[in-house]
Amino acid sequence: MHDVKKMDYPIAVRYASRNLWSGFLFGLGLIAFIDEAVFHQLLHWHHFYDKATTNIGLVSDGFFHAFSWFATIGSLFLVADLRRRNTWYVKRWFGGVLTGAGLFQLYDGTIQHKLWKLHQIRYDVDILPYDVAWNITAFCMLLSGLLLLIRTRPKRIKEDG
Amino acid sequence: MHDSLSIVAQLLLLLPFVLACFMYMIGVIYSARRQRRWSILRTCSWSAGCMLAGIAVAGPLAVLAQHSFFFHMLGHLLVGMLAPLLMVLGAPLTLLLRALPVYYARRVSWLLRSRPFSLFTDPAFATVLNIGGLWILYTTGFYEAMHQSLLLHIFIHLHVFIAGYLFTASMVYIDPTPHRAGYRYRASILLAALAGHAILAKYLYANPPAQVSTSEAEAGSMLMYYGGDFIDAVLIFLVCLHWFKAARPHSQQAGHPITQLDQ
Numbered sequence: 001m002h003d004v005k006k007m008d009y010p011i012a013v014r015y016a017s018r019n020l021w022s023g024f025l026f027g028l029g030l031i032a033f034i035d036e037a038v039f040h041q042l043l044h045w046h047h048f049y050d051k052a053t054t055n056i057g058l059v060s061d062g063f064f065h066a067f068s069w070f071a072t073i074g075s076l077f078l079v080a081d082l083r084r085r086n087t088w089y090v091k092r093w094f095g096g097v098l099t100g101a102g103l104f105q106l107y108d109g110t111i112q113h114k115l116w117k118l119h120q121i122r123y124d125v126d127i128l129p130y131d132v133a134w135n136i137t138a139f140c141m142l143l144s145g146l147l148l149l150i151r152t153r154p155k156r157i158k159e160d161g
Numbered sequence: 162m163h164d165s166l167s168i169v170a171q172l173l174l175l176l177p178f179v180l181a182c183f184m185y186m187i188g189v190i191y192s193a194r195r196q197r198r199w200s201i202l203r204t205c206s207w208s209a210g211c212m213l214a215g216i217a218v219a220g221p222l223a224v225l226a227q228h229s230f231f232f233h234m235l236g237h238l239l240v241g242m243l244a245p246l247l248m249v250l251g252a253p254l255t256l257l258l259r260a261l262p263v264y265y266a267r268r269v270s271w272l273l274r275s276r277p278f279s280l281f282t283d284p285a286f287a288t289v290l291n292i293g294g295l296w297i298l299y300t301t302g303f304y305e306a307m308h309q310s311l312l313l314h315i316f317i318h319l320h321v322f323i324a325g326y327l328f329t330a331s332m333v334y335i336d337p338t339p340h341r342a343g344y345r346y347r348a349s350i351l352l353a354a355l356a357g358h359a360i361l362a363k364y365l366y367a368n369p370p371a372q373v374s375t376s377e378a379e380a381g382s383m384l385m386y387y388g389g390d391f392i393d394a395v396l397i398f399l400v401c402l403h404w405f406k407a408a409r410p411h412s413q414q415a416g417h418p419i420t421q422l423d424q
């Protein structure tokens with residue numbers, strides 16, 4: 001980890017948004033990967049296709065699937081780019097990861113599961129506790145991510161100097 | 162033709178890939194004669210691509226694909242995605258330019274710069290040809306008709322390969338590409354193409370083509386979805402890697418923090 005205080009500030013400020021977006025994209029890809037690996041493949045809680053799936057849900061799922069693949073790989077190349085420029089600010093990057101992961105999980109839990117009925121977390125059980133746990137986790141990730149982003153915003157880096 | 166794939170169709174489809182492999186080897190020999198040794202990795206990649214495409218269009222897998230949607234999909238992944246990727250990595254045009262005498266090499270590069278060629282290598286055009294073709298094949302009567310007509314069978318398989326090759330070559334620049342699209346444009350089109358492929362895969366899960374049973378459609382659709390993911394990940398990786406190399410900071414001194422960037 002590079003200590004941001006040792007970097008000269010214009011660079012930390014200039015690359016603040018790239019750190020944020022790289023983390024955000026990685027968080028998005030990470031949560032999509034966990035969803036696929038844990039809930040689809042290991043637990044078999046999620047279904048590949050649900051009879052209730054609407055066309056709009058199918059389209060949104062397809063785009064998110066493609067986007068999460070791209071985000072995972074692309075964001076890691078962005079990290080490599082930040083590192084070779086000596087401008088990787090891990091704290092801000094993690095702020096981005098948590099925000100991206102939280103936002104995606106919240107979107108998945110509310111819009112994809114409920115509004116478009118793409119799939120549910122589990123089947124043949126009382127779904128409410130699962131939905132509540134899912135969305136509260138998402139909310140906590142989002143909140144802590146945003147908090148980290150506020151603490152590491154460029155203005156603050158300058159003031160701390 | 163209805164019951165099993167005729168030997169004529171198998172041979173006709175196998176021929177281009179055998180020829181492609183043969184011509185490439187001649188190119189390798191000619192390039193070496195000009196004191197320019199050709200990469201063994203590229204040679205292996207091209208031959209492997211030709212072989213996989215050949216396996217998919219002729220032989221036991223091709224016959225199985227006539228009866229089973231799952232094996233049909235396996236063939237589709239080989240002919241339309243994996244073989245084109247491996248063959249693009251073989252850099253055939255670079256080899257051609259090296260092996261030809263200067264006069265003919267200039268003619269070829271003139272052709273590569275021409276307008277019609279720029280259309281073929283446009284990512285959007287290649288995507289419509291590739292993903293659009295698949296949607297038409299599986300959501301209309303084409304899939305069923307393909308099993309009745311020898312001509313249609315050959316046409317569709319060649320189309321799937323050529324469209325797959327153009328698509329891969331329009332995304333990942335291995336060979337000389339005079340009309341280059343930017344990274345953002347390529348990334349957005351690639352994203353749309355991946356989404357189009359994933360949506361079609363899930364759509365087929367619930368809406369099997371004519372004469373395909375539900376269980377076969379489910380197995381084939383999941384193979385299309387996850388198999389596609391695997392090859393798409395390689396494509397994304399290559400596009401990102403090329404961006405990473407192109408975006409190298411120029412003022413970087415080894416071991417020193419950079420003070421002047423982007424200017």
